[in-house]
Amino acid sequence: MRWSLEPACPCCSGGAVGRRGVIRVALGGLVCVGAASAIPAAASAAAPAGSEAVRSLAVRRVQTGDSFEGVYWRDGRYDTDALRRLDWVFRDPALDEATPMDPRLFDVMHVIARRMDTSEPYEVVSGYRAPETNASRAQRSRRVSRVSLHMSGMAADVRLPGRDSVQLARLAAALQAGGVGLYRRDGFVHLDCGPTRRW
Numbered sequence: 038m039r040w041s042l043e044p045a046c047p048c049c050s051g052g053a054v055g056r057r058g059v060i061r062v063a064l065g066g067l068v069c070v071g072a073a074s075a076i077p078a079a080a081s082a083a084a085p086a087g088s089e090a091v092r093s094l095a096v097r098r099v100q101t102g103d104s105f106e107g108v109y110w111r112d113g114r115y116d117t118d119a120l121r122r123l124d125w126v127f128r129d130p131a132l133d134e135a136t137p138m139d140p141r142l143f144d145v146m147h148v149i150a151r152r153m154d155t156s157e158p159y160e161v162v163s164g165y166r167a168p169e170t171n172a173s174r175a176q177r178s179r180r181v182s183r184v185s186l187h188m189s190g191m192a193a194d195v196r197l198p199g200r201d202s203v204q205l206a207r208l209a210a211a212l213q214a215g216g217v218g219l220y221r222r223d224g225f226v227h228l229d230c231g232p233t234r235r236w
Contacts, residue, residue, distance in 0.1 A: 090111060090112060091108045091110065091111045091112075092108065092109060092110035092111075092143070092144065092147045093106075093107060093108045093109065093147065094106075094107075094123070094143055094146055094147055094159075095107075095150070095156065095157070095159065096123070096126055096127075096146075096158050096159045096160075096161050096195075097158045097160055097161065098126050098127070098130070098161045098164070099160050099161060099162050100130040101126075101130050103125065103126045104126065104158060105119070105122050105123050106158060107119060109123060109140070109143055110140075110143075110144075110147075115140050120137070120138070120140060120143075123138060123143060124137055124138050124190075126161065126164070127164030127165050127190070127193060128164065129164075129165050129166050129167045129170050131167070132167050132170060134165075134167045135165065136165045136189075137190055138164065138165065138190040138191075139189070139190055139191045139230050141191075141215070141230040142190075142191060142192070142193060142215075142228060142229065142230050144214075145209060145212060145214050145215065145228055146159060146193075146195070146228065148212060149205060149208050149209055149212075150197070152208050153197060153200050153204065153205065153208065155197060155199070155200060157197060157198050157199060157200075158198075159195045159196070159197055160195065160196050160197075160198060160225075161193055161194070161195055162193075162194040162195065162196065162223075162225045163187060163192075163193065163194040164187070164190075164192075164193045164194075165187060165188070165190050166185060166187040166188050167188070168188055171185050171187060186231050191215075191229050191230050191231055192216070192227065192228065192229035192230075192231070193227075193228055194220070194226070194227050194228075195225060195226060196224055196225045196226065202219060202220075202221065202224065202225065202226050203219065203221075205226050206218075206219040206226045206235070209226065209228055210235045213233050214230060214233070215228065215229045215230040215231055215232070215233060216228070216229040216231050216232065216233070216234050216235070216236075217234075217236075218235070218236045219235075219236075
C-alpha cells in the first residue's frame with residue numbers, strides 16, 4: 038500500500054469534488070442515520086453478524102479535554118444519548134457548535150481500536166467544523182477544502198497514543214468504509230465515511 042503525503046481527497050484537498058458530490062455524500066449519511074438499526078459494513082467486517090452485542094468508543098478532544106468512554110450501540114441500535122454526548126466531544130471548539138455526527142464514523146473507529154487491541158482513547162484533533170471555521174482554515178491552507186466532509190459531521194482527524202499511525206491508516210483503508218488520509222508530519226490520520234479512497 039502506498040501513501041502520498043499530499044492530500045488528494047475532496048474533503049481535505051483544494052477541490053476535486055463539486056458541491057453536488059458533497060451533497061450526495063451528505064444525503065447518504067442522513068439515510069444511514071435514519072436506518073441506524075442496520076449493522077454497518079465496517080462493524081460487520083470485524084465480527085460475524087449477530088456476535089457483537091455492543092460497540093464502544095473512548096475519545097478525548099485535544100483542544101477542550103472533553104471525553105467520552107462507553108457504549109454507543111447495543112442490541113442492534115444506536116444509543117441516542119451516547120451519540121449526543123459524542124456529538125459534543127466532536128463539536129467545533131472555535132464556536133462551541135455541534136452537529137449530529139454520522140455514526141458510521143464511530144463504527145469505523147470502534148473496529149480499528151478493536152483490531153489494534155487498545156482501550157486507550159482516541160485523541161480527536163478535528164471533528165465537526167462549522168462553515169465559518171472551515172472557510173477560515175481554507176483561506177490559510179490549500180490542504181483544507183471549501184467543501185470538507187468535516188462540515189457534514191462525516192470526518193475526523195484522530196490519533197491513537199502508543200499506536201503507529203501507518204498501521205491505523207492501513208487498517209482503516211482495509212475496511213473500505215470511507216476515506217483515509219495519512220498525515221505523518223502532523224501525526225494524525227483522517228477518517229471519513231464518504232467515498233472509499235486513500236491518500
